[in-house]
Amino acid sequence: MGKLGFYFDMEACIGCRTCQMACKDKNNSDINVLFRRVKSFETGVYPKPDAYNYSGSCNHCSEAKCVQGCPTGAMHYAEDGTVQQNKDKCIGCQYCVWNCPYGAPQYIEKSGVVGKCDSCKDLRDNGENPACVNACIMRILHFGDLDELKQKYGPNLVNELPILPIASVTQPSLVVKPKSCSSDRNYREKEV
Amino acid sequence: MKEIALVLFTICIQASIGIMVFAAVAKLLNKESSFKSAIITAAGLAIVGLLASFMHLGRPLSAINALSQFGSSWLSLEIWFTSAFTGLTALVALLIYVKPSTKSAINALIPIAAVIGLANVFVMASIYNFTSVPAWQHSSIFMEFYAAAISMGAVLFIVLSGKKVGNMRRTLAFTIGVAVILQVVAMELYYIQLGANESLAAQTSFTLLNNMSTAMALKWLLILFGSGLLFLPTMKAKTNVLVGQAATEVAATTEETLSTTTYIAAALIIIGQIIGRYIFYAISITGTIGLS
Numbered sequence: 001m002g003k004l005g006f007y008f009d010m011e012a013c014i015g016c017r018t019c020q021m022a023c024k025d026k027n028n029s030d031i032n033v034l035f036r037r038v039k040s041f042e043t044g045v046y047p048k049p050d051a052y053n054y055s056g057s058c059n060h061c062s063e064a065k066c067v068q069g070c071p072t073g074a075m076h077y078a079e080d081g082t083v084q085q086n087k088d089k090c091i092g093c094q095y096c097v098w099n100c101p102y103g104a105p106q107y108i109e110k111s112g113v114v115g116k117c118d119s120c121k122d123l124r125d126n127g128e129n130p131a132c133v134n135a136c137i138m139r140i141l142h143f144g145d146l147d148e149l150k151q152k153y154g155p156n157l158v159n160e161l162p163i164l165p166i167a168s169v170t171q172p173s174l175v176v177k178p179k180s181c182s183s184d185r186n187y188r189e190k191e192v
Numbered sequence: 193m194k195e196i197a198l199v200l201f202t203i204c205i206q207a208s209i210g211i212m213v214f215a216a217v218a219k220l221l222n223k224e225s226s227f228k229s230a231i232i233t234a235a236g237l238a239i240v241g242l243l244a245s246f247m248h249l250g251r252p253l254s255a256i257n258a259l260s261q262f263g264s265s266w267l268s269l270e271i272w273f274t275s276a277f278t279g280l281t282a283l284v285a286l287l288i289y290v291k292p293s294t295k296s297a298i299n300a301l302i303p304i305a306a307v308i309g310l311a312n313v314f315v316m317a318s319i320y321n322f323t324s325v326p327a328w329q330h331s332s333i334f335m336e337f338y339a340a341a342i343s344m345g346a347v348l349f350i351v352l353s354g355k356k357v358g359n360m361r362r363t364l365a366f367t368i369g370v371a372v373i374l375q376v377v378a379m380e381l382y383y384i385q386l387g388a389n390e391s392l393a394a395q396t397s398f399t400l401l402n403n404m405s406t407a408m409a410l411k412w413l414l415i416l417f418g419s420g421l422l423f424l425p426t427m428k429a430k431t432n433v434l435v436g437q438a439a440t441e442v443a444a445t446t447e448e449t450l451s452t453t454t455y456i457a458a459a460l461i462i463i464g465q466i467i468g469r470y471i472f473y474a475i476s477i478t479g480t481i482g483l484s
Contacts, residue, residue: 039482056481069322071268072257089257092250095267098323103480112250165324165484189482 002147003062003081004119005173008055009140009153010182015040015053015192022135023057026120033106035117036132040192041163043184050181051190054163055141057132058083058104058117059172066096066105066116075105081173082119090114101165102172119143149175163187195473197247202316203344203466204241205274206337208234209309210345211352212281216306218353218360219299228288230352231302235285238278245274266319273312280305313341325476326389327397332382336472339375340465343368343419347458350422365422368461372419376412393479400475411467418460421453 015038023029023036036057043050060082066075067083074089075096085105090113096105097114105116120130124143128134133141142149150157157175160167162185211234215227246252258271284301287294317337320328346364350357357364386398401408477483 037481041482054481065322065324069265069267071261071265071271073261073264074257089254089260090251091254091257093248093258093267094250095265095319095323098325098476098478101324101479101484103478107250109250114250163482163484165479165481187482 002145003060003173004144005060005146005149005175006057006119007142007144007146007149007153007157007175007177009138009177010052010054010179011177012138012140013038013053013055014138016137017192018135018137019055019132019141022131023117026131027115029115030108030110033108033115035104035106035115037103038192039163040190041182041187042190043181043187050179050184052179052182054161054176054182055132056102058100058119059102059170059174060119061173062171063169065099065101065170069095069099071095078121080121080124082121083116084118084121085114085116087111087113087115101169146173146175153177195248195476197244198473199466199469200244201241201248202337203340203462203469204237204244205277206313206316206341207344207348207462208237208241208281209277209306209313210341210343211237211349212277212302212309212345213306213341214346214349214364216303218349218357219302221360222356222358223295223299225353225356226288226292226298227349227353227356229354230349231281231288232285233348233352235278235281238274238281242274242278266315266322270312270315270319273308273315277305277308277312280308309341313337324479325397326391326394326479327386327401327475327477328472330382330385332378333472335375335378336382336468339371339378340468342371343375343415343461344465346371347418347422347454347461351454351458365419368419368422372415372461375415391479391484393477393483396477396483397475400477401471404471404474407467407471411464411471414460414464414467418457418464421457421460424453 017038020034020036020038024034027035029035036055038053038055040051040053064083067077071093072089072091074086076084076086078084092112092114094107094114097107105114108115123130130143133143156177158178159172159174159176161176161178161182211230215230218227246255249255258268261268262272263269280301284298284305287298314334317334320333346368350361350364386394
């Protein structure tokens with residue numbers, strides 16, 4: 001079995017943020033805490049404006065900087081290769097928040113520890129999909145064996161875009177079907 | 193200010209490391225002097241710094257978990273080194289205070305603490321260099337941290353050792369001067385390269401830095417003026433060639449001026465380094481989605 005990760009079809013995403021809300025609901029996240037976050041971007045100008053959305057969460061990187069930097073071993077690799085967090089070991093030093101180039105770990109004031117997407121491991125252990133995948137009304141978010149996902153949705157999949165950090169740093173377990181305008185380096189984030 | 197605990201932690205620990213480094217050097221030259229005030233202050237600063245680091249944690253009572261992973265990351269190394277340095281420095285201070293007769297143990301422990309401390313400054317800078325914050329991914333921050341440790345440590349050592357510092361005073365002032373000049377050169381390169389960095393996170397940091405120009409100017413003015421002050425009294429003392437009672441009076445006045453000037457220099461250098469550290473944390477923007 002290859003590495004497990006997310007597939008996201010940017011071409012078909014309408015930016016409804018149902019995945020974001022399903023994640024928030026599943027994790028009972030506080031205000032301002034989002035383990036999956038949809039961001040919207042604009043490119044070009046009239047008469048050729050364009051826009052795209054990006055739905056991102058923890059990418060369960062092979063070279064995860066959160067795991068490499070964690071002083072307590074709270075951030076670790078599970079047996080299935082995903083990056084998991086042992087909340088009992090976390091001391092809330094927030095070093096992972098500075099280290100992750102995808103903004104995945106987030107500090108939760110109330111509990112004094114960091115939280116992040118665990119790819120709904122509890123659901124997956126019972127043979128179900130992560131909450132965000134099942135909630136996506138466009139059916140464009142999937143989780144599974146990256147090699148199989150690439151075979152199924154390839155061949156033009158990427159894990160690096162102008163809006164994303166350089167993939168070689170952390171080797172994210174992510175494949176994105178990009179929208180052509182997402183290769184434009186002159187993007188502007190749109191507040192929604 | 194969100195990272196006030198880390199400003200306090202890094203400044204106190206680095207100042208303490210600096211004091212211990214110069215105490216170790218001074219001990220090599222003068223084994224008999226105990227440098228009691230300097231070492232007790234170093235221990236106090238290290239303990240305050242260590243306690244401040246707990247304030248940064250979301251769960252300070254679980255801090256012991258951080259000792260379970262020696263060497264797995266820069267941060268775990270820092271936690272070990274800081275604990276070892278603080279423990280050793282506190283032990284030396286305790287021995288000097290309670291059992292000053294154990295000179296050989298004291299003389300052996302001071303250089304060990306100093307070496308661990310110097311390694312710790314490197315580890316501290318590496319922690320920030322490793323993050324995804326472009327404003328911290330620069331070799332100049334190593335110089336910034338070492339210059340802070342050397343300048344604060346040396347000036348505090350001069351102030352706290354009084355007359356015992358003797359002939360070392362000029363060398364210490366010169367060391368501070370060199371450290372501060374290297375800090376200026378390193379940070380000048382840093383500012384230029386941060387401005388030229390195309391990453392949006394770096395650009396945002398640069399804008400924040402630009403908005404803090406007054407604080408930055410104040411940082412350098414205080415550090416440079418403070419370091420410069422250390423050279424004045426020695427030059428003044430040289431010009432006083434007098435005899436008899438007049439010489440004694442002038443010498444006393446010069447000493448008083450020297451001591452006041454040193455206190456002012458110490459305050460200026462330390463406040464300047466604190467402002468610099470505040471800026472260091474205030475401009476941190478993590479490179480993330482949409483800010484690459």
